[in-house]
Amino acid sequence: MPTNVVMPQMGESVAEGTIIKWLKKPGDRVERDEPLFEITTDKVDAEIPSPAAGVLAKILAAENETVAVNTVVAVIDGQMPGEAAESAQGSAVAPAPRAETMAQAPPAPAAAEAPPAPAKALPEQVRPGEKLRSSPLVRRIAREHNVDLSRVQGTGLGGRISKKDILKFLERRTPAMGETRAVRPSVPSKPPASYGQTVTFSGPTHVTAMTPQRRLIAEHMIASKKTSAHVTTVFEADMTNIVQTRESMAAEFGRSQGLKLTYTPFIARAAVEAIKQFPIFNSSLEGNNIVYKQAINLGIAVALETGLIVPVIRHAEEKDFLGMARAVQDLASRARSKQLNVEEVQEGTFTLTNPGIFGSLFGTPIIHQPQVAILGVGVIEKRPVIRNDAIAIRSMAYLMLTFDHRIIDGAIGDQFMAFLKNQLETWQEPVI
Secondary structure: OEEEEEOOOOOOOOOEEEEEEEOOOOOOEEOOOOEEEEEEOOOOEEEEEOOOOEEEEEEOOOOOOEEEOOOEEEEEEOOOHHHHHHOHHHOOOOOOOOHHHOOOOOOOOHHHOOOOOOOOOOOOOOOOOOOOOEOHHHHHHHHHOOOOHHHOOOOOHHHOEOHHHHHHHHHHOOOOOOOOOOOOOOOOOOOOOOOOOOOOOOOOOOOOOOOHHHHHHHHHHHHHHHHOOEEEEEEEEEOHHHHHHHHHHHHHHHHHHOOOOOOHHHHHHHHHHHHHHOHHHHEEEEOOEEEEOOOOOEEEOEEEOOEEEOOEEOOHHHOOHHHHHHHHHHHHHHHHOOOOOHHHHOOOOEEEEOHHHHOOOOOOOOOOOOOOEEEEEOOOEEEEEEEOOEEEEEEEEEEEEEEEOOOOOHHHHHHHHHHHHHHHHOOOOOOO
């Protein structure tokens, strides 16, 4: 029996996914639950397992193609190659769709095959009074740009408006009745520079398309800068006590717990304690309301070859040092092997990023929406400092906090950092 392979719904609000790579080619044998293809969504990257054992008969969606959830992207023939040849006449799968419609429509039983749709048929439109179909992400983008979604043409199933649809609308829209634009003060008549103009370069070039994940990251970063009033404050912390604790306990920690002792759980635990003292950092802004979150869901940024992903440690306030260390290693390991579930990258309330592992001294991280702050940690290195009017060699690191100045004042940001700095410099929590 043939088995249809569909684009899975990776979370309630996810309406589409992009196929990054097929791990099998037509004619290959595949086992049930064996990784079949890789996808990326606006939430997570994942390897999708085969729903059945058999031979990959057809691939209906190409690499880098974005398709709606529940769309058939491949067909697996449950018979062995020899058996398939013998029973080809009795197969329940219809002939492959025509090339120009293959990516849009799965094969249907021959008896019920419908005539192909016109090549340029428009997607179903939402009639007045009907409910607009869109994801929370699309609705948030619409709110941020003051867009009436009834004016956006949806290309998804049933006229659903996808993120691609609203971004395309924003690119080409002009001021219209019902839309408002910010009034800017008058400026000299000198024409502004055109950011979209083509620049001609006489030397050799190489052009490569952005990966789907890189496009999503770019969209999220731009949206964040347009949403929050970013302010960054930088503190310097003496990490000598933590460095000594780690060096003295690393071997025993590895033997007894089977974990590598890193600096991340130290910083994560200190950040959680600071958030408890300053709950505004565990909030979000919705209209004119500040929404305080009870659970501290700590996002830990993980660098991948293809970009950045932020798995979330849920209820981090309930974890001691060992629990934090286990959670950090588990999520980071599964993020790199693309084994995360979509729920594990959702509902973060505060983010920790550690560019110091690459040697960075400090930077100005961008807030992960709809959060209101992100903590960055620079490289921990020995530097000469003044202690008791004498030069001493200490293990130092810069801590940088970017926060949303719409609801957090500079004084609160600096108080948060002073508390965090003290937590790290006077570390006392046992690691085992």
